[in-house]
Amino acid sequence: MPFMPAWENIVTPVEHAVAAFEPGLPLAVGFSGGADSTALLLACARRWPGQVHAFHVHHGLQVAADGFEQHCRAFCDQLSVPLAVRRVDARHASGESPEDAARRARYASFVELARETGVAVKDVALAHHADDQVETILLALSRGAGLSGLSAMPALARREGLIYHRPFLQLGGNEIRAWLRAQGVTWIDDPSNGDARYTRNRIRGTVLPALEQVFPQFRGTFARSASHAAQAQALLVELAEQDLATVGAPPAIAALQGLSRARQANVLRHWLLRMHRCTPSSAQLEELLGQVDACRTRGHRVHIKVGTGFVDRVGAVLDWYNVAPSAKPSR
Template identity: 40%
Template sequence: MASSRRRPPVEAPIAALRDALARIDANGPVLVAFSGGLDSTVLLHAAADVLGAGEAGSEVESRRSLLAIHVDHGLQAPSADWARHCVGQSDTLGVDCRVVRLEGAPQRGESVESWAREARYAAFAGIAEEVGAAALLTAHHADDQIETFLLRLVRGAGLDGLVSIEPDTMRGGLRVLRPFLGLPRSALERWARSRGLAWIEDPSNRDERLLRNAVRRQLVPVLDRVLPALRQRLPQTLAALREERDRLRELDRRRLETVTEPSRSAPGRAAALSLCAWRRLPAASRAGVLRQWLALHGARMPSRARLAEMLRQLDAPAADGLEIRHDGFVLRRYRGQAMLLPAAERSCEGAASGFCLPLRWVGERRVEVPELAGVLTIERIGQVERVEPVGPVKPVGSPGRPGLAERWLQAPDLELRARSGGERLRMHPGGPHRSLKKLYQERGVPSWARRALPVLWAHGRPVWAAGIGCDADCIVSKGVRYALDWQPLRRSRPASAPERSQH
């Protein structure tokens, strides 16, 4: 006979967390962003209960491990005490806690809040990669959602901003889940008090000179009284906005495919924009397509003013001198294409003069050259039985490409140099030697890009040039061959990429 006793209702934070964890299908530990405040204290205790790391008798839902992360921003005097509190709370739950102390300060003109947020997520992403985490949990709740929506509304945000805080996103390769977005802060506080939990009260949260605090403490209580349905209706509105945002993003991605092409002047980079195709796009779609292109490169979304300036410059009839800096990149134009190049390459163009790196090659496949913001790759591609002495040498990496003979890489005077002028390569077996300047011009490589492209010297002569290939005299007819290539150094900024919603 079935028991007539009814099971006690599942507490709201526990139920919300279980729903979120059920969406994780990847293996690996779960990270909890743990500031020590009320919201994250509830999140950590609930996660410890659900994942079986809490008090004896708690229901074990998973064998997945849990790791708390406390980020000490160093912005307030008691921050070290807060870190110790978080470690102590974690210890009582049997949960490991990692404390990350941030260094640095906001850039000029950057808000402290924005800097702290980006630095926090960079720390989360670094630890997630280190431990192979499946997801990060944060404790944003319904009150945070209302505040964020109102703040973005009065700041004139577009569709991307008005969707506000998303419950399930990817941020720079890290999955971020926010299980409490459907719960008011009052529900979290009731749960915490029923458990006798202790948490940190940050005094800065009472400072109404900060706009978010003023909205929380003055405006939201009025809205709760005058528009009590707002809390129930806002999630529906935000879901509709997300659906429309996702539809437009997909349309922009498809349009982006019609206007991108391999970069002629910066090979190896993400796709360039064909300005001819760009001008055929509907004017209303260009801003969205440009955002997608920036995201393809891993750049943060620009301000509305910066985006408008980029659009104006791209639409200008002739502007090969264009140079707009944004988020560690430089937007440039050349011969009908727009390219987004790492600013490090621009800064090293002048430093390249006179650069010389002696090499002792012992089989490495990669040689990083930060002075030129690039990487020399050396790939063994087998043996060549015979090379037909017909036609020009093909670019590195194409099918059937004959490679550099090993003896050149083993030369005692092997060096990677910046161009000094006058270097020449033979591109046809038995053909004339031609200047690198002419060869780069033929390939559409602008003068500002050539300065950071190195030349490999061996046995007192140039044998290979980045963006051009090997001298025909240095190609083997038999034996082992090597394909050389030059690629930009990739930035590691996992936390700065735009968030992408999960469905």
């Protein structure tokens, strides 16, 4: 078999990335059959033989999806890696991003697959790399995102009881493919990756090559900027936790008015996300801040659409309800 040399010959960036990677074992690898996840699965299977599982999510979005699954099964058989497959309906609702719908379905599937393996899988490795990180930052910039969005993808994240690792975030996509070709390994080229209807694909095909010409070191510099944003965001979360303890949950209007406008925005955004899983748009947050400032009399009404519900004044506090105003409980 051309792709099973001794792991001790660590000479390439891919091998160095996995050598520096210290997950809990057994480890699951999210495996689509594409180049990046193929390289990650192969390197991890060499690094921890007998300790690696592959998770494949069949999204049901393409006719070729059955072929993707067959390819993944054949490759895992060659590596003697157990493969778990989950079929989902990842079609997006009207007005919803297809990529976001597929991403949510994928993460939900990983949780279910981890439960179904029969072994104590808590760590999942994902094959996102430096190009993916740059694309994520550019998409966040295009939406006018704050520090949370500009932080992009963390190397390690906890979600619904699982720990997600991204050991390839310092590697370019070309480095990964060059390594696979050197191993004599083939992979699936998803035809949707060339679909110009998706903004990420247009960034990959047009913007990244232009950045390569003008700023050859852009992957590393973008990664540093994302790291700085993540550190700053962590500080904002710490401050928001302190302020939330002061203003209360639901927050007291008078206590909010004692904070600067920037701290009001920070703690309200944190309260809505932490307590109600919703994020106000910039316009909604500005309107809410204006109403907090204007709320100086007992009869002043606050009623602002935020996410799928409303922020209302209820006596001396603000509260959020995911119901029509007529159905809101009285207090």
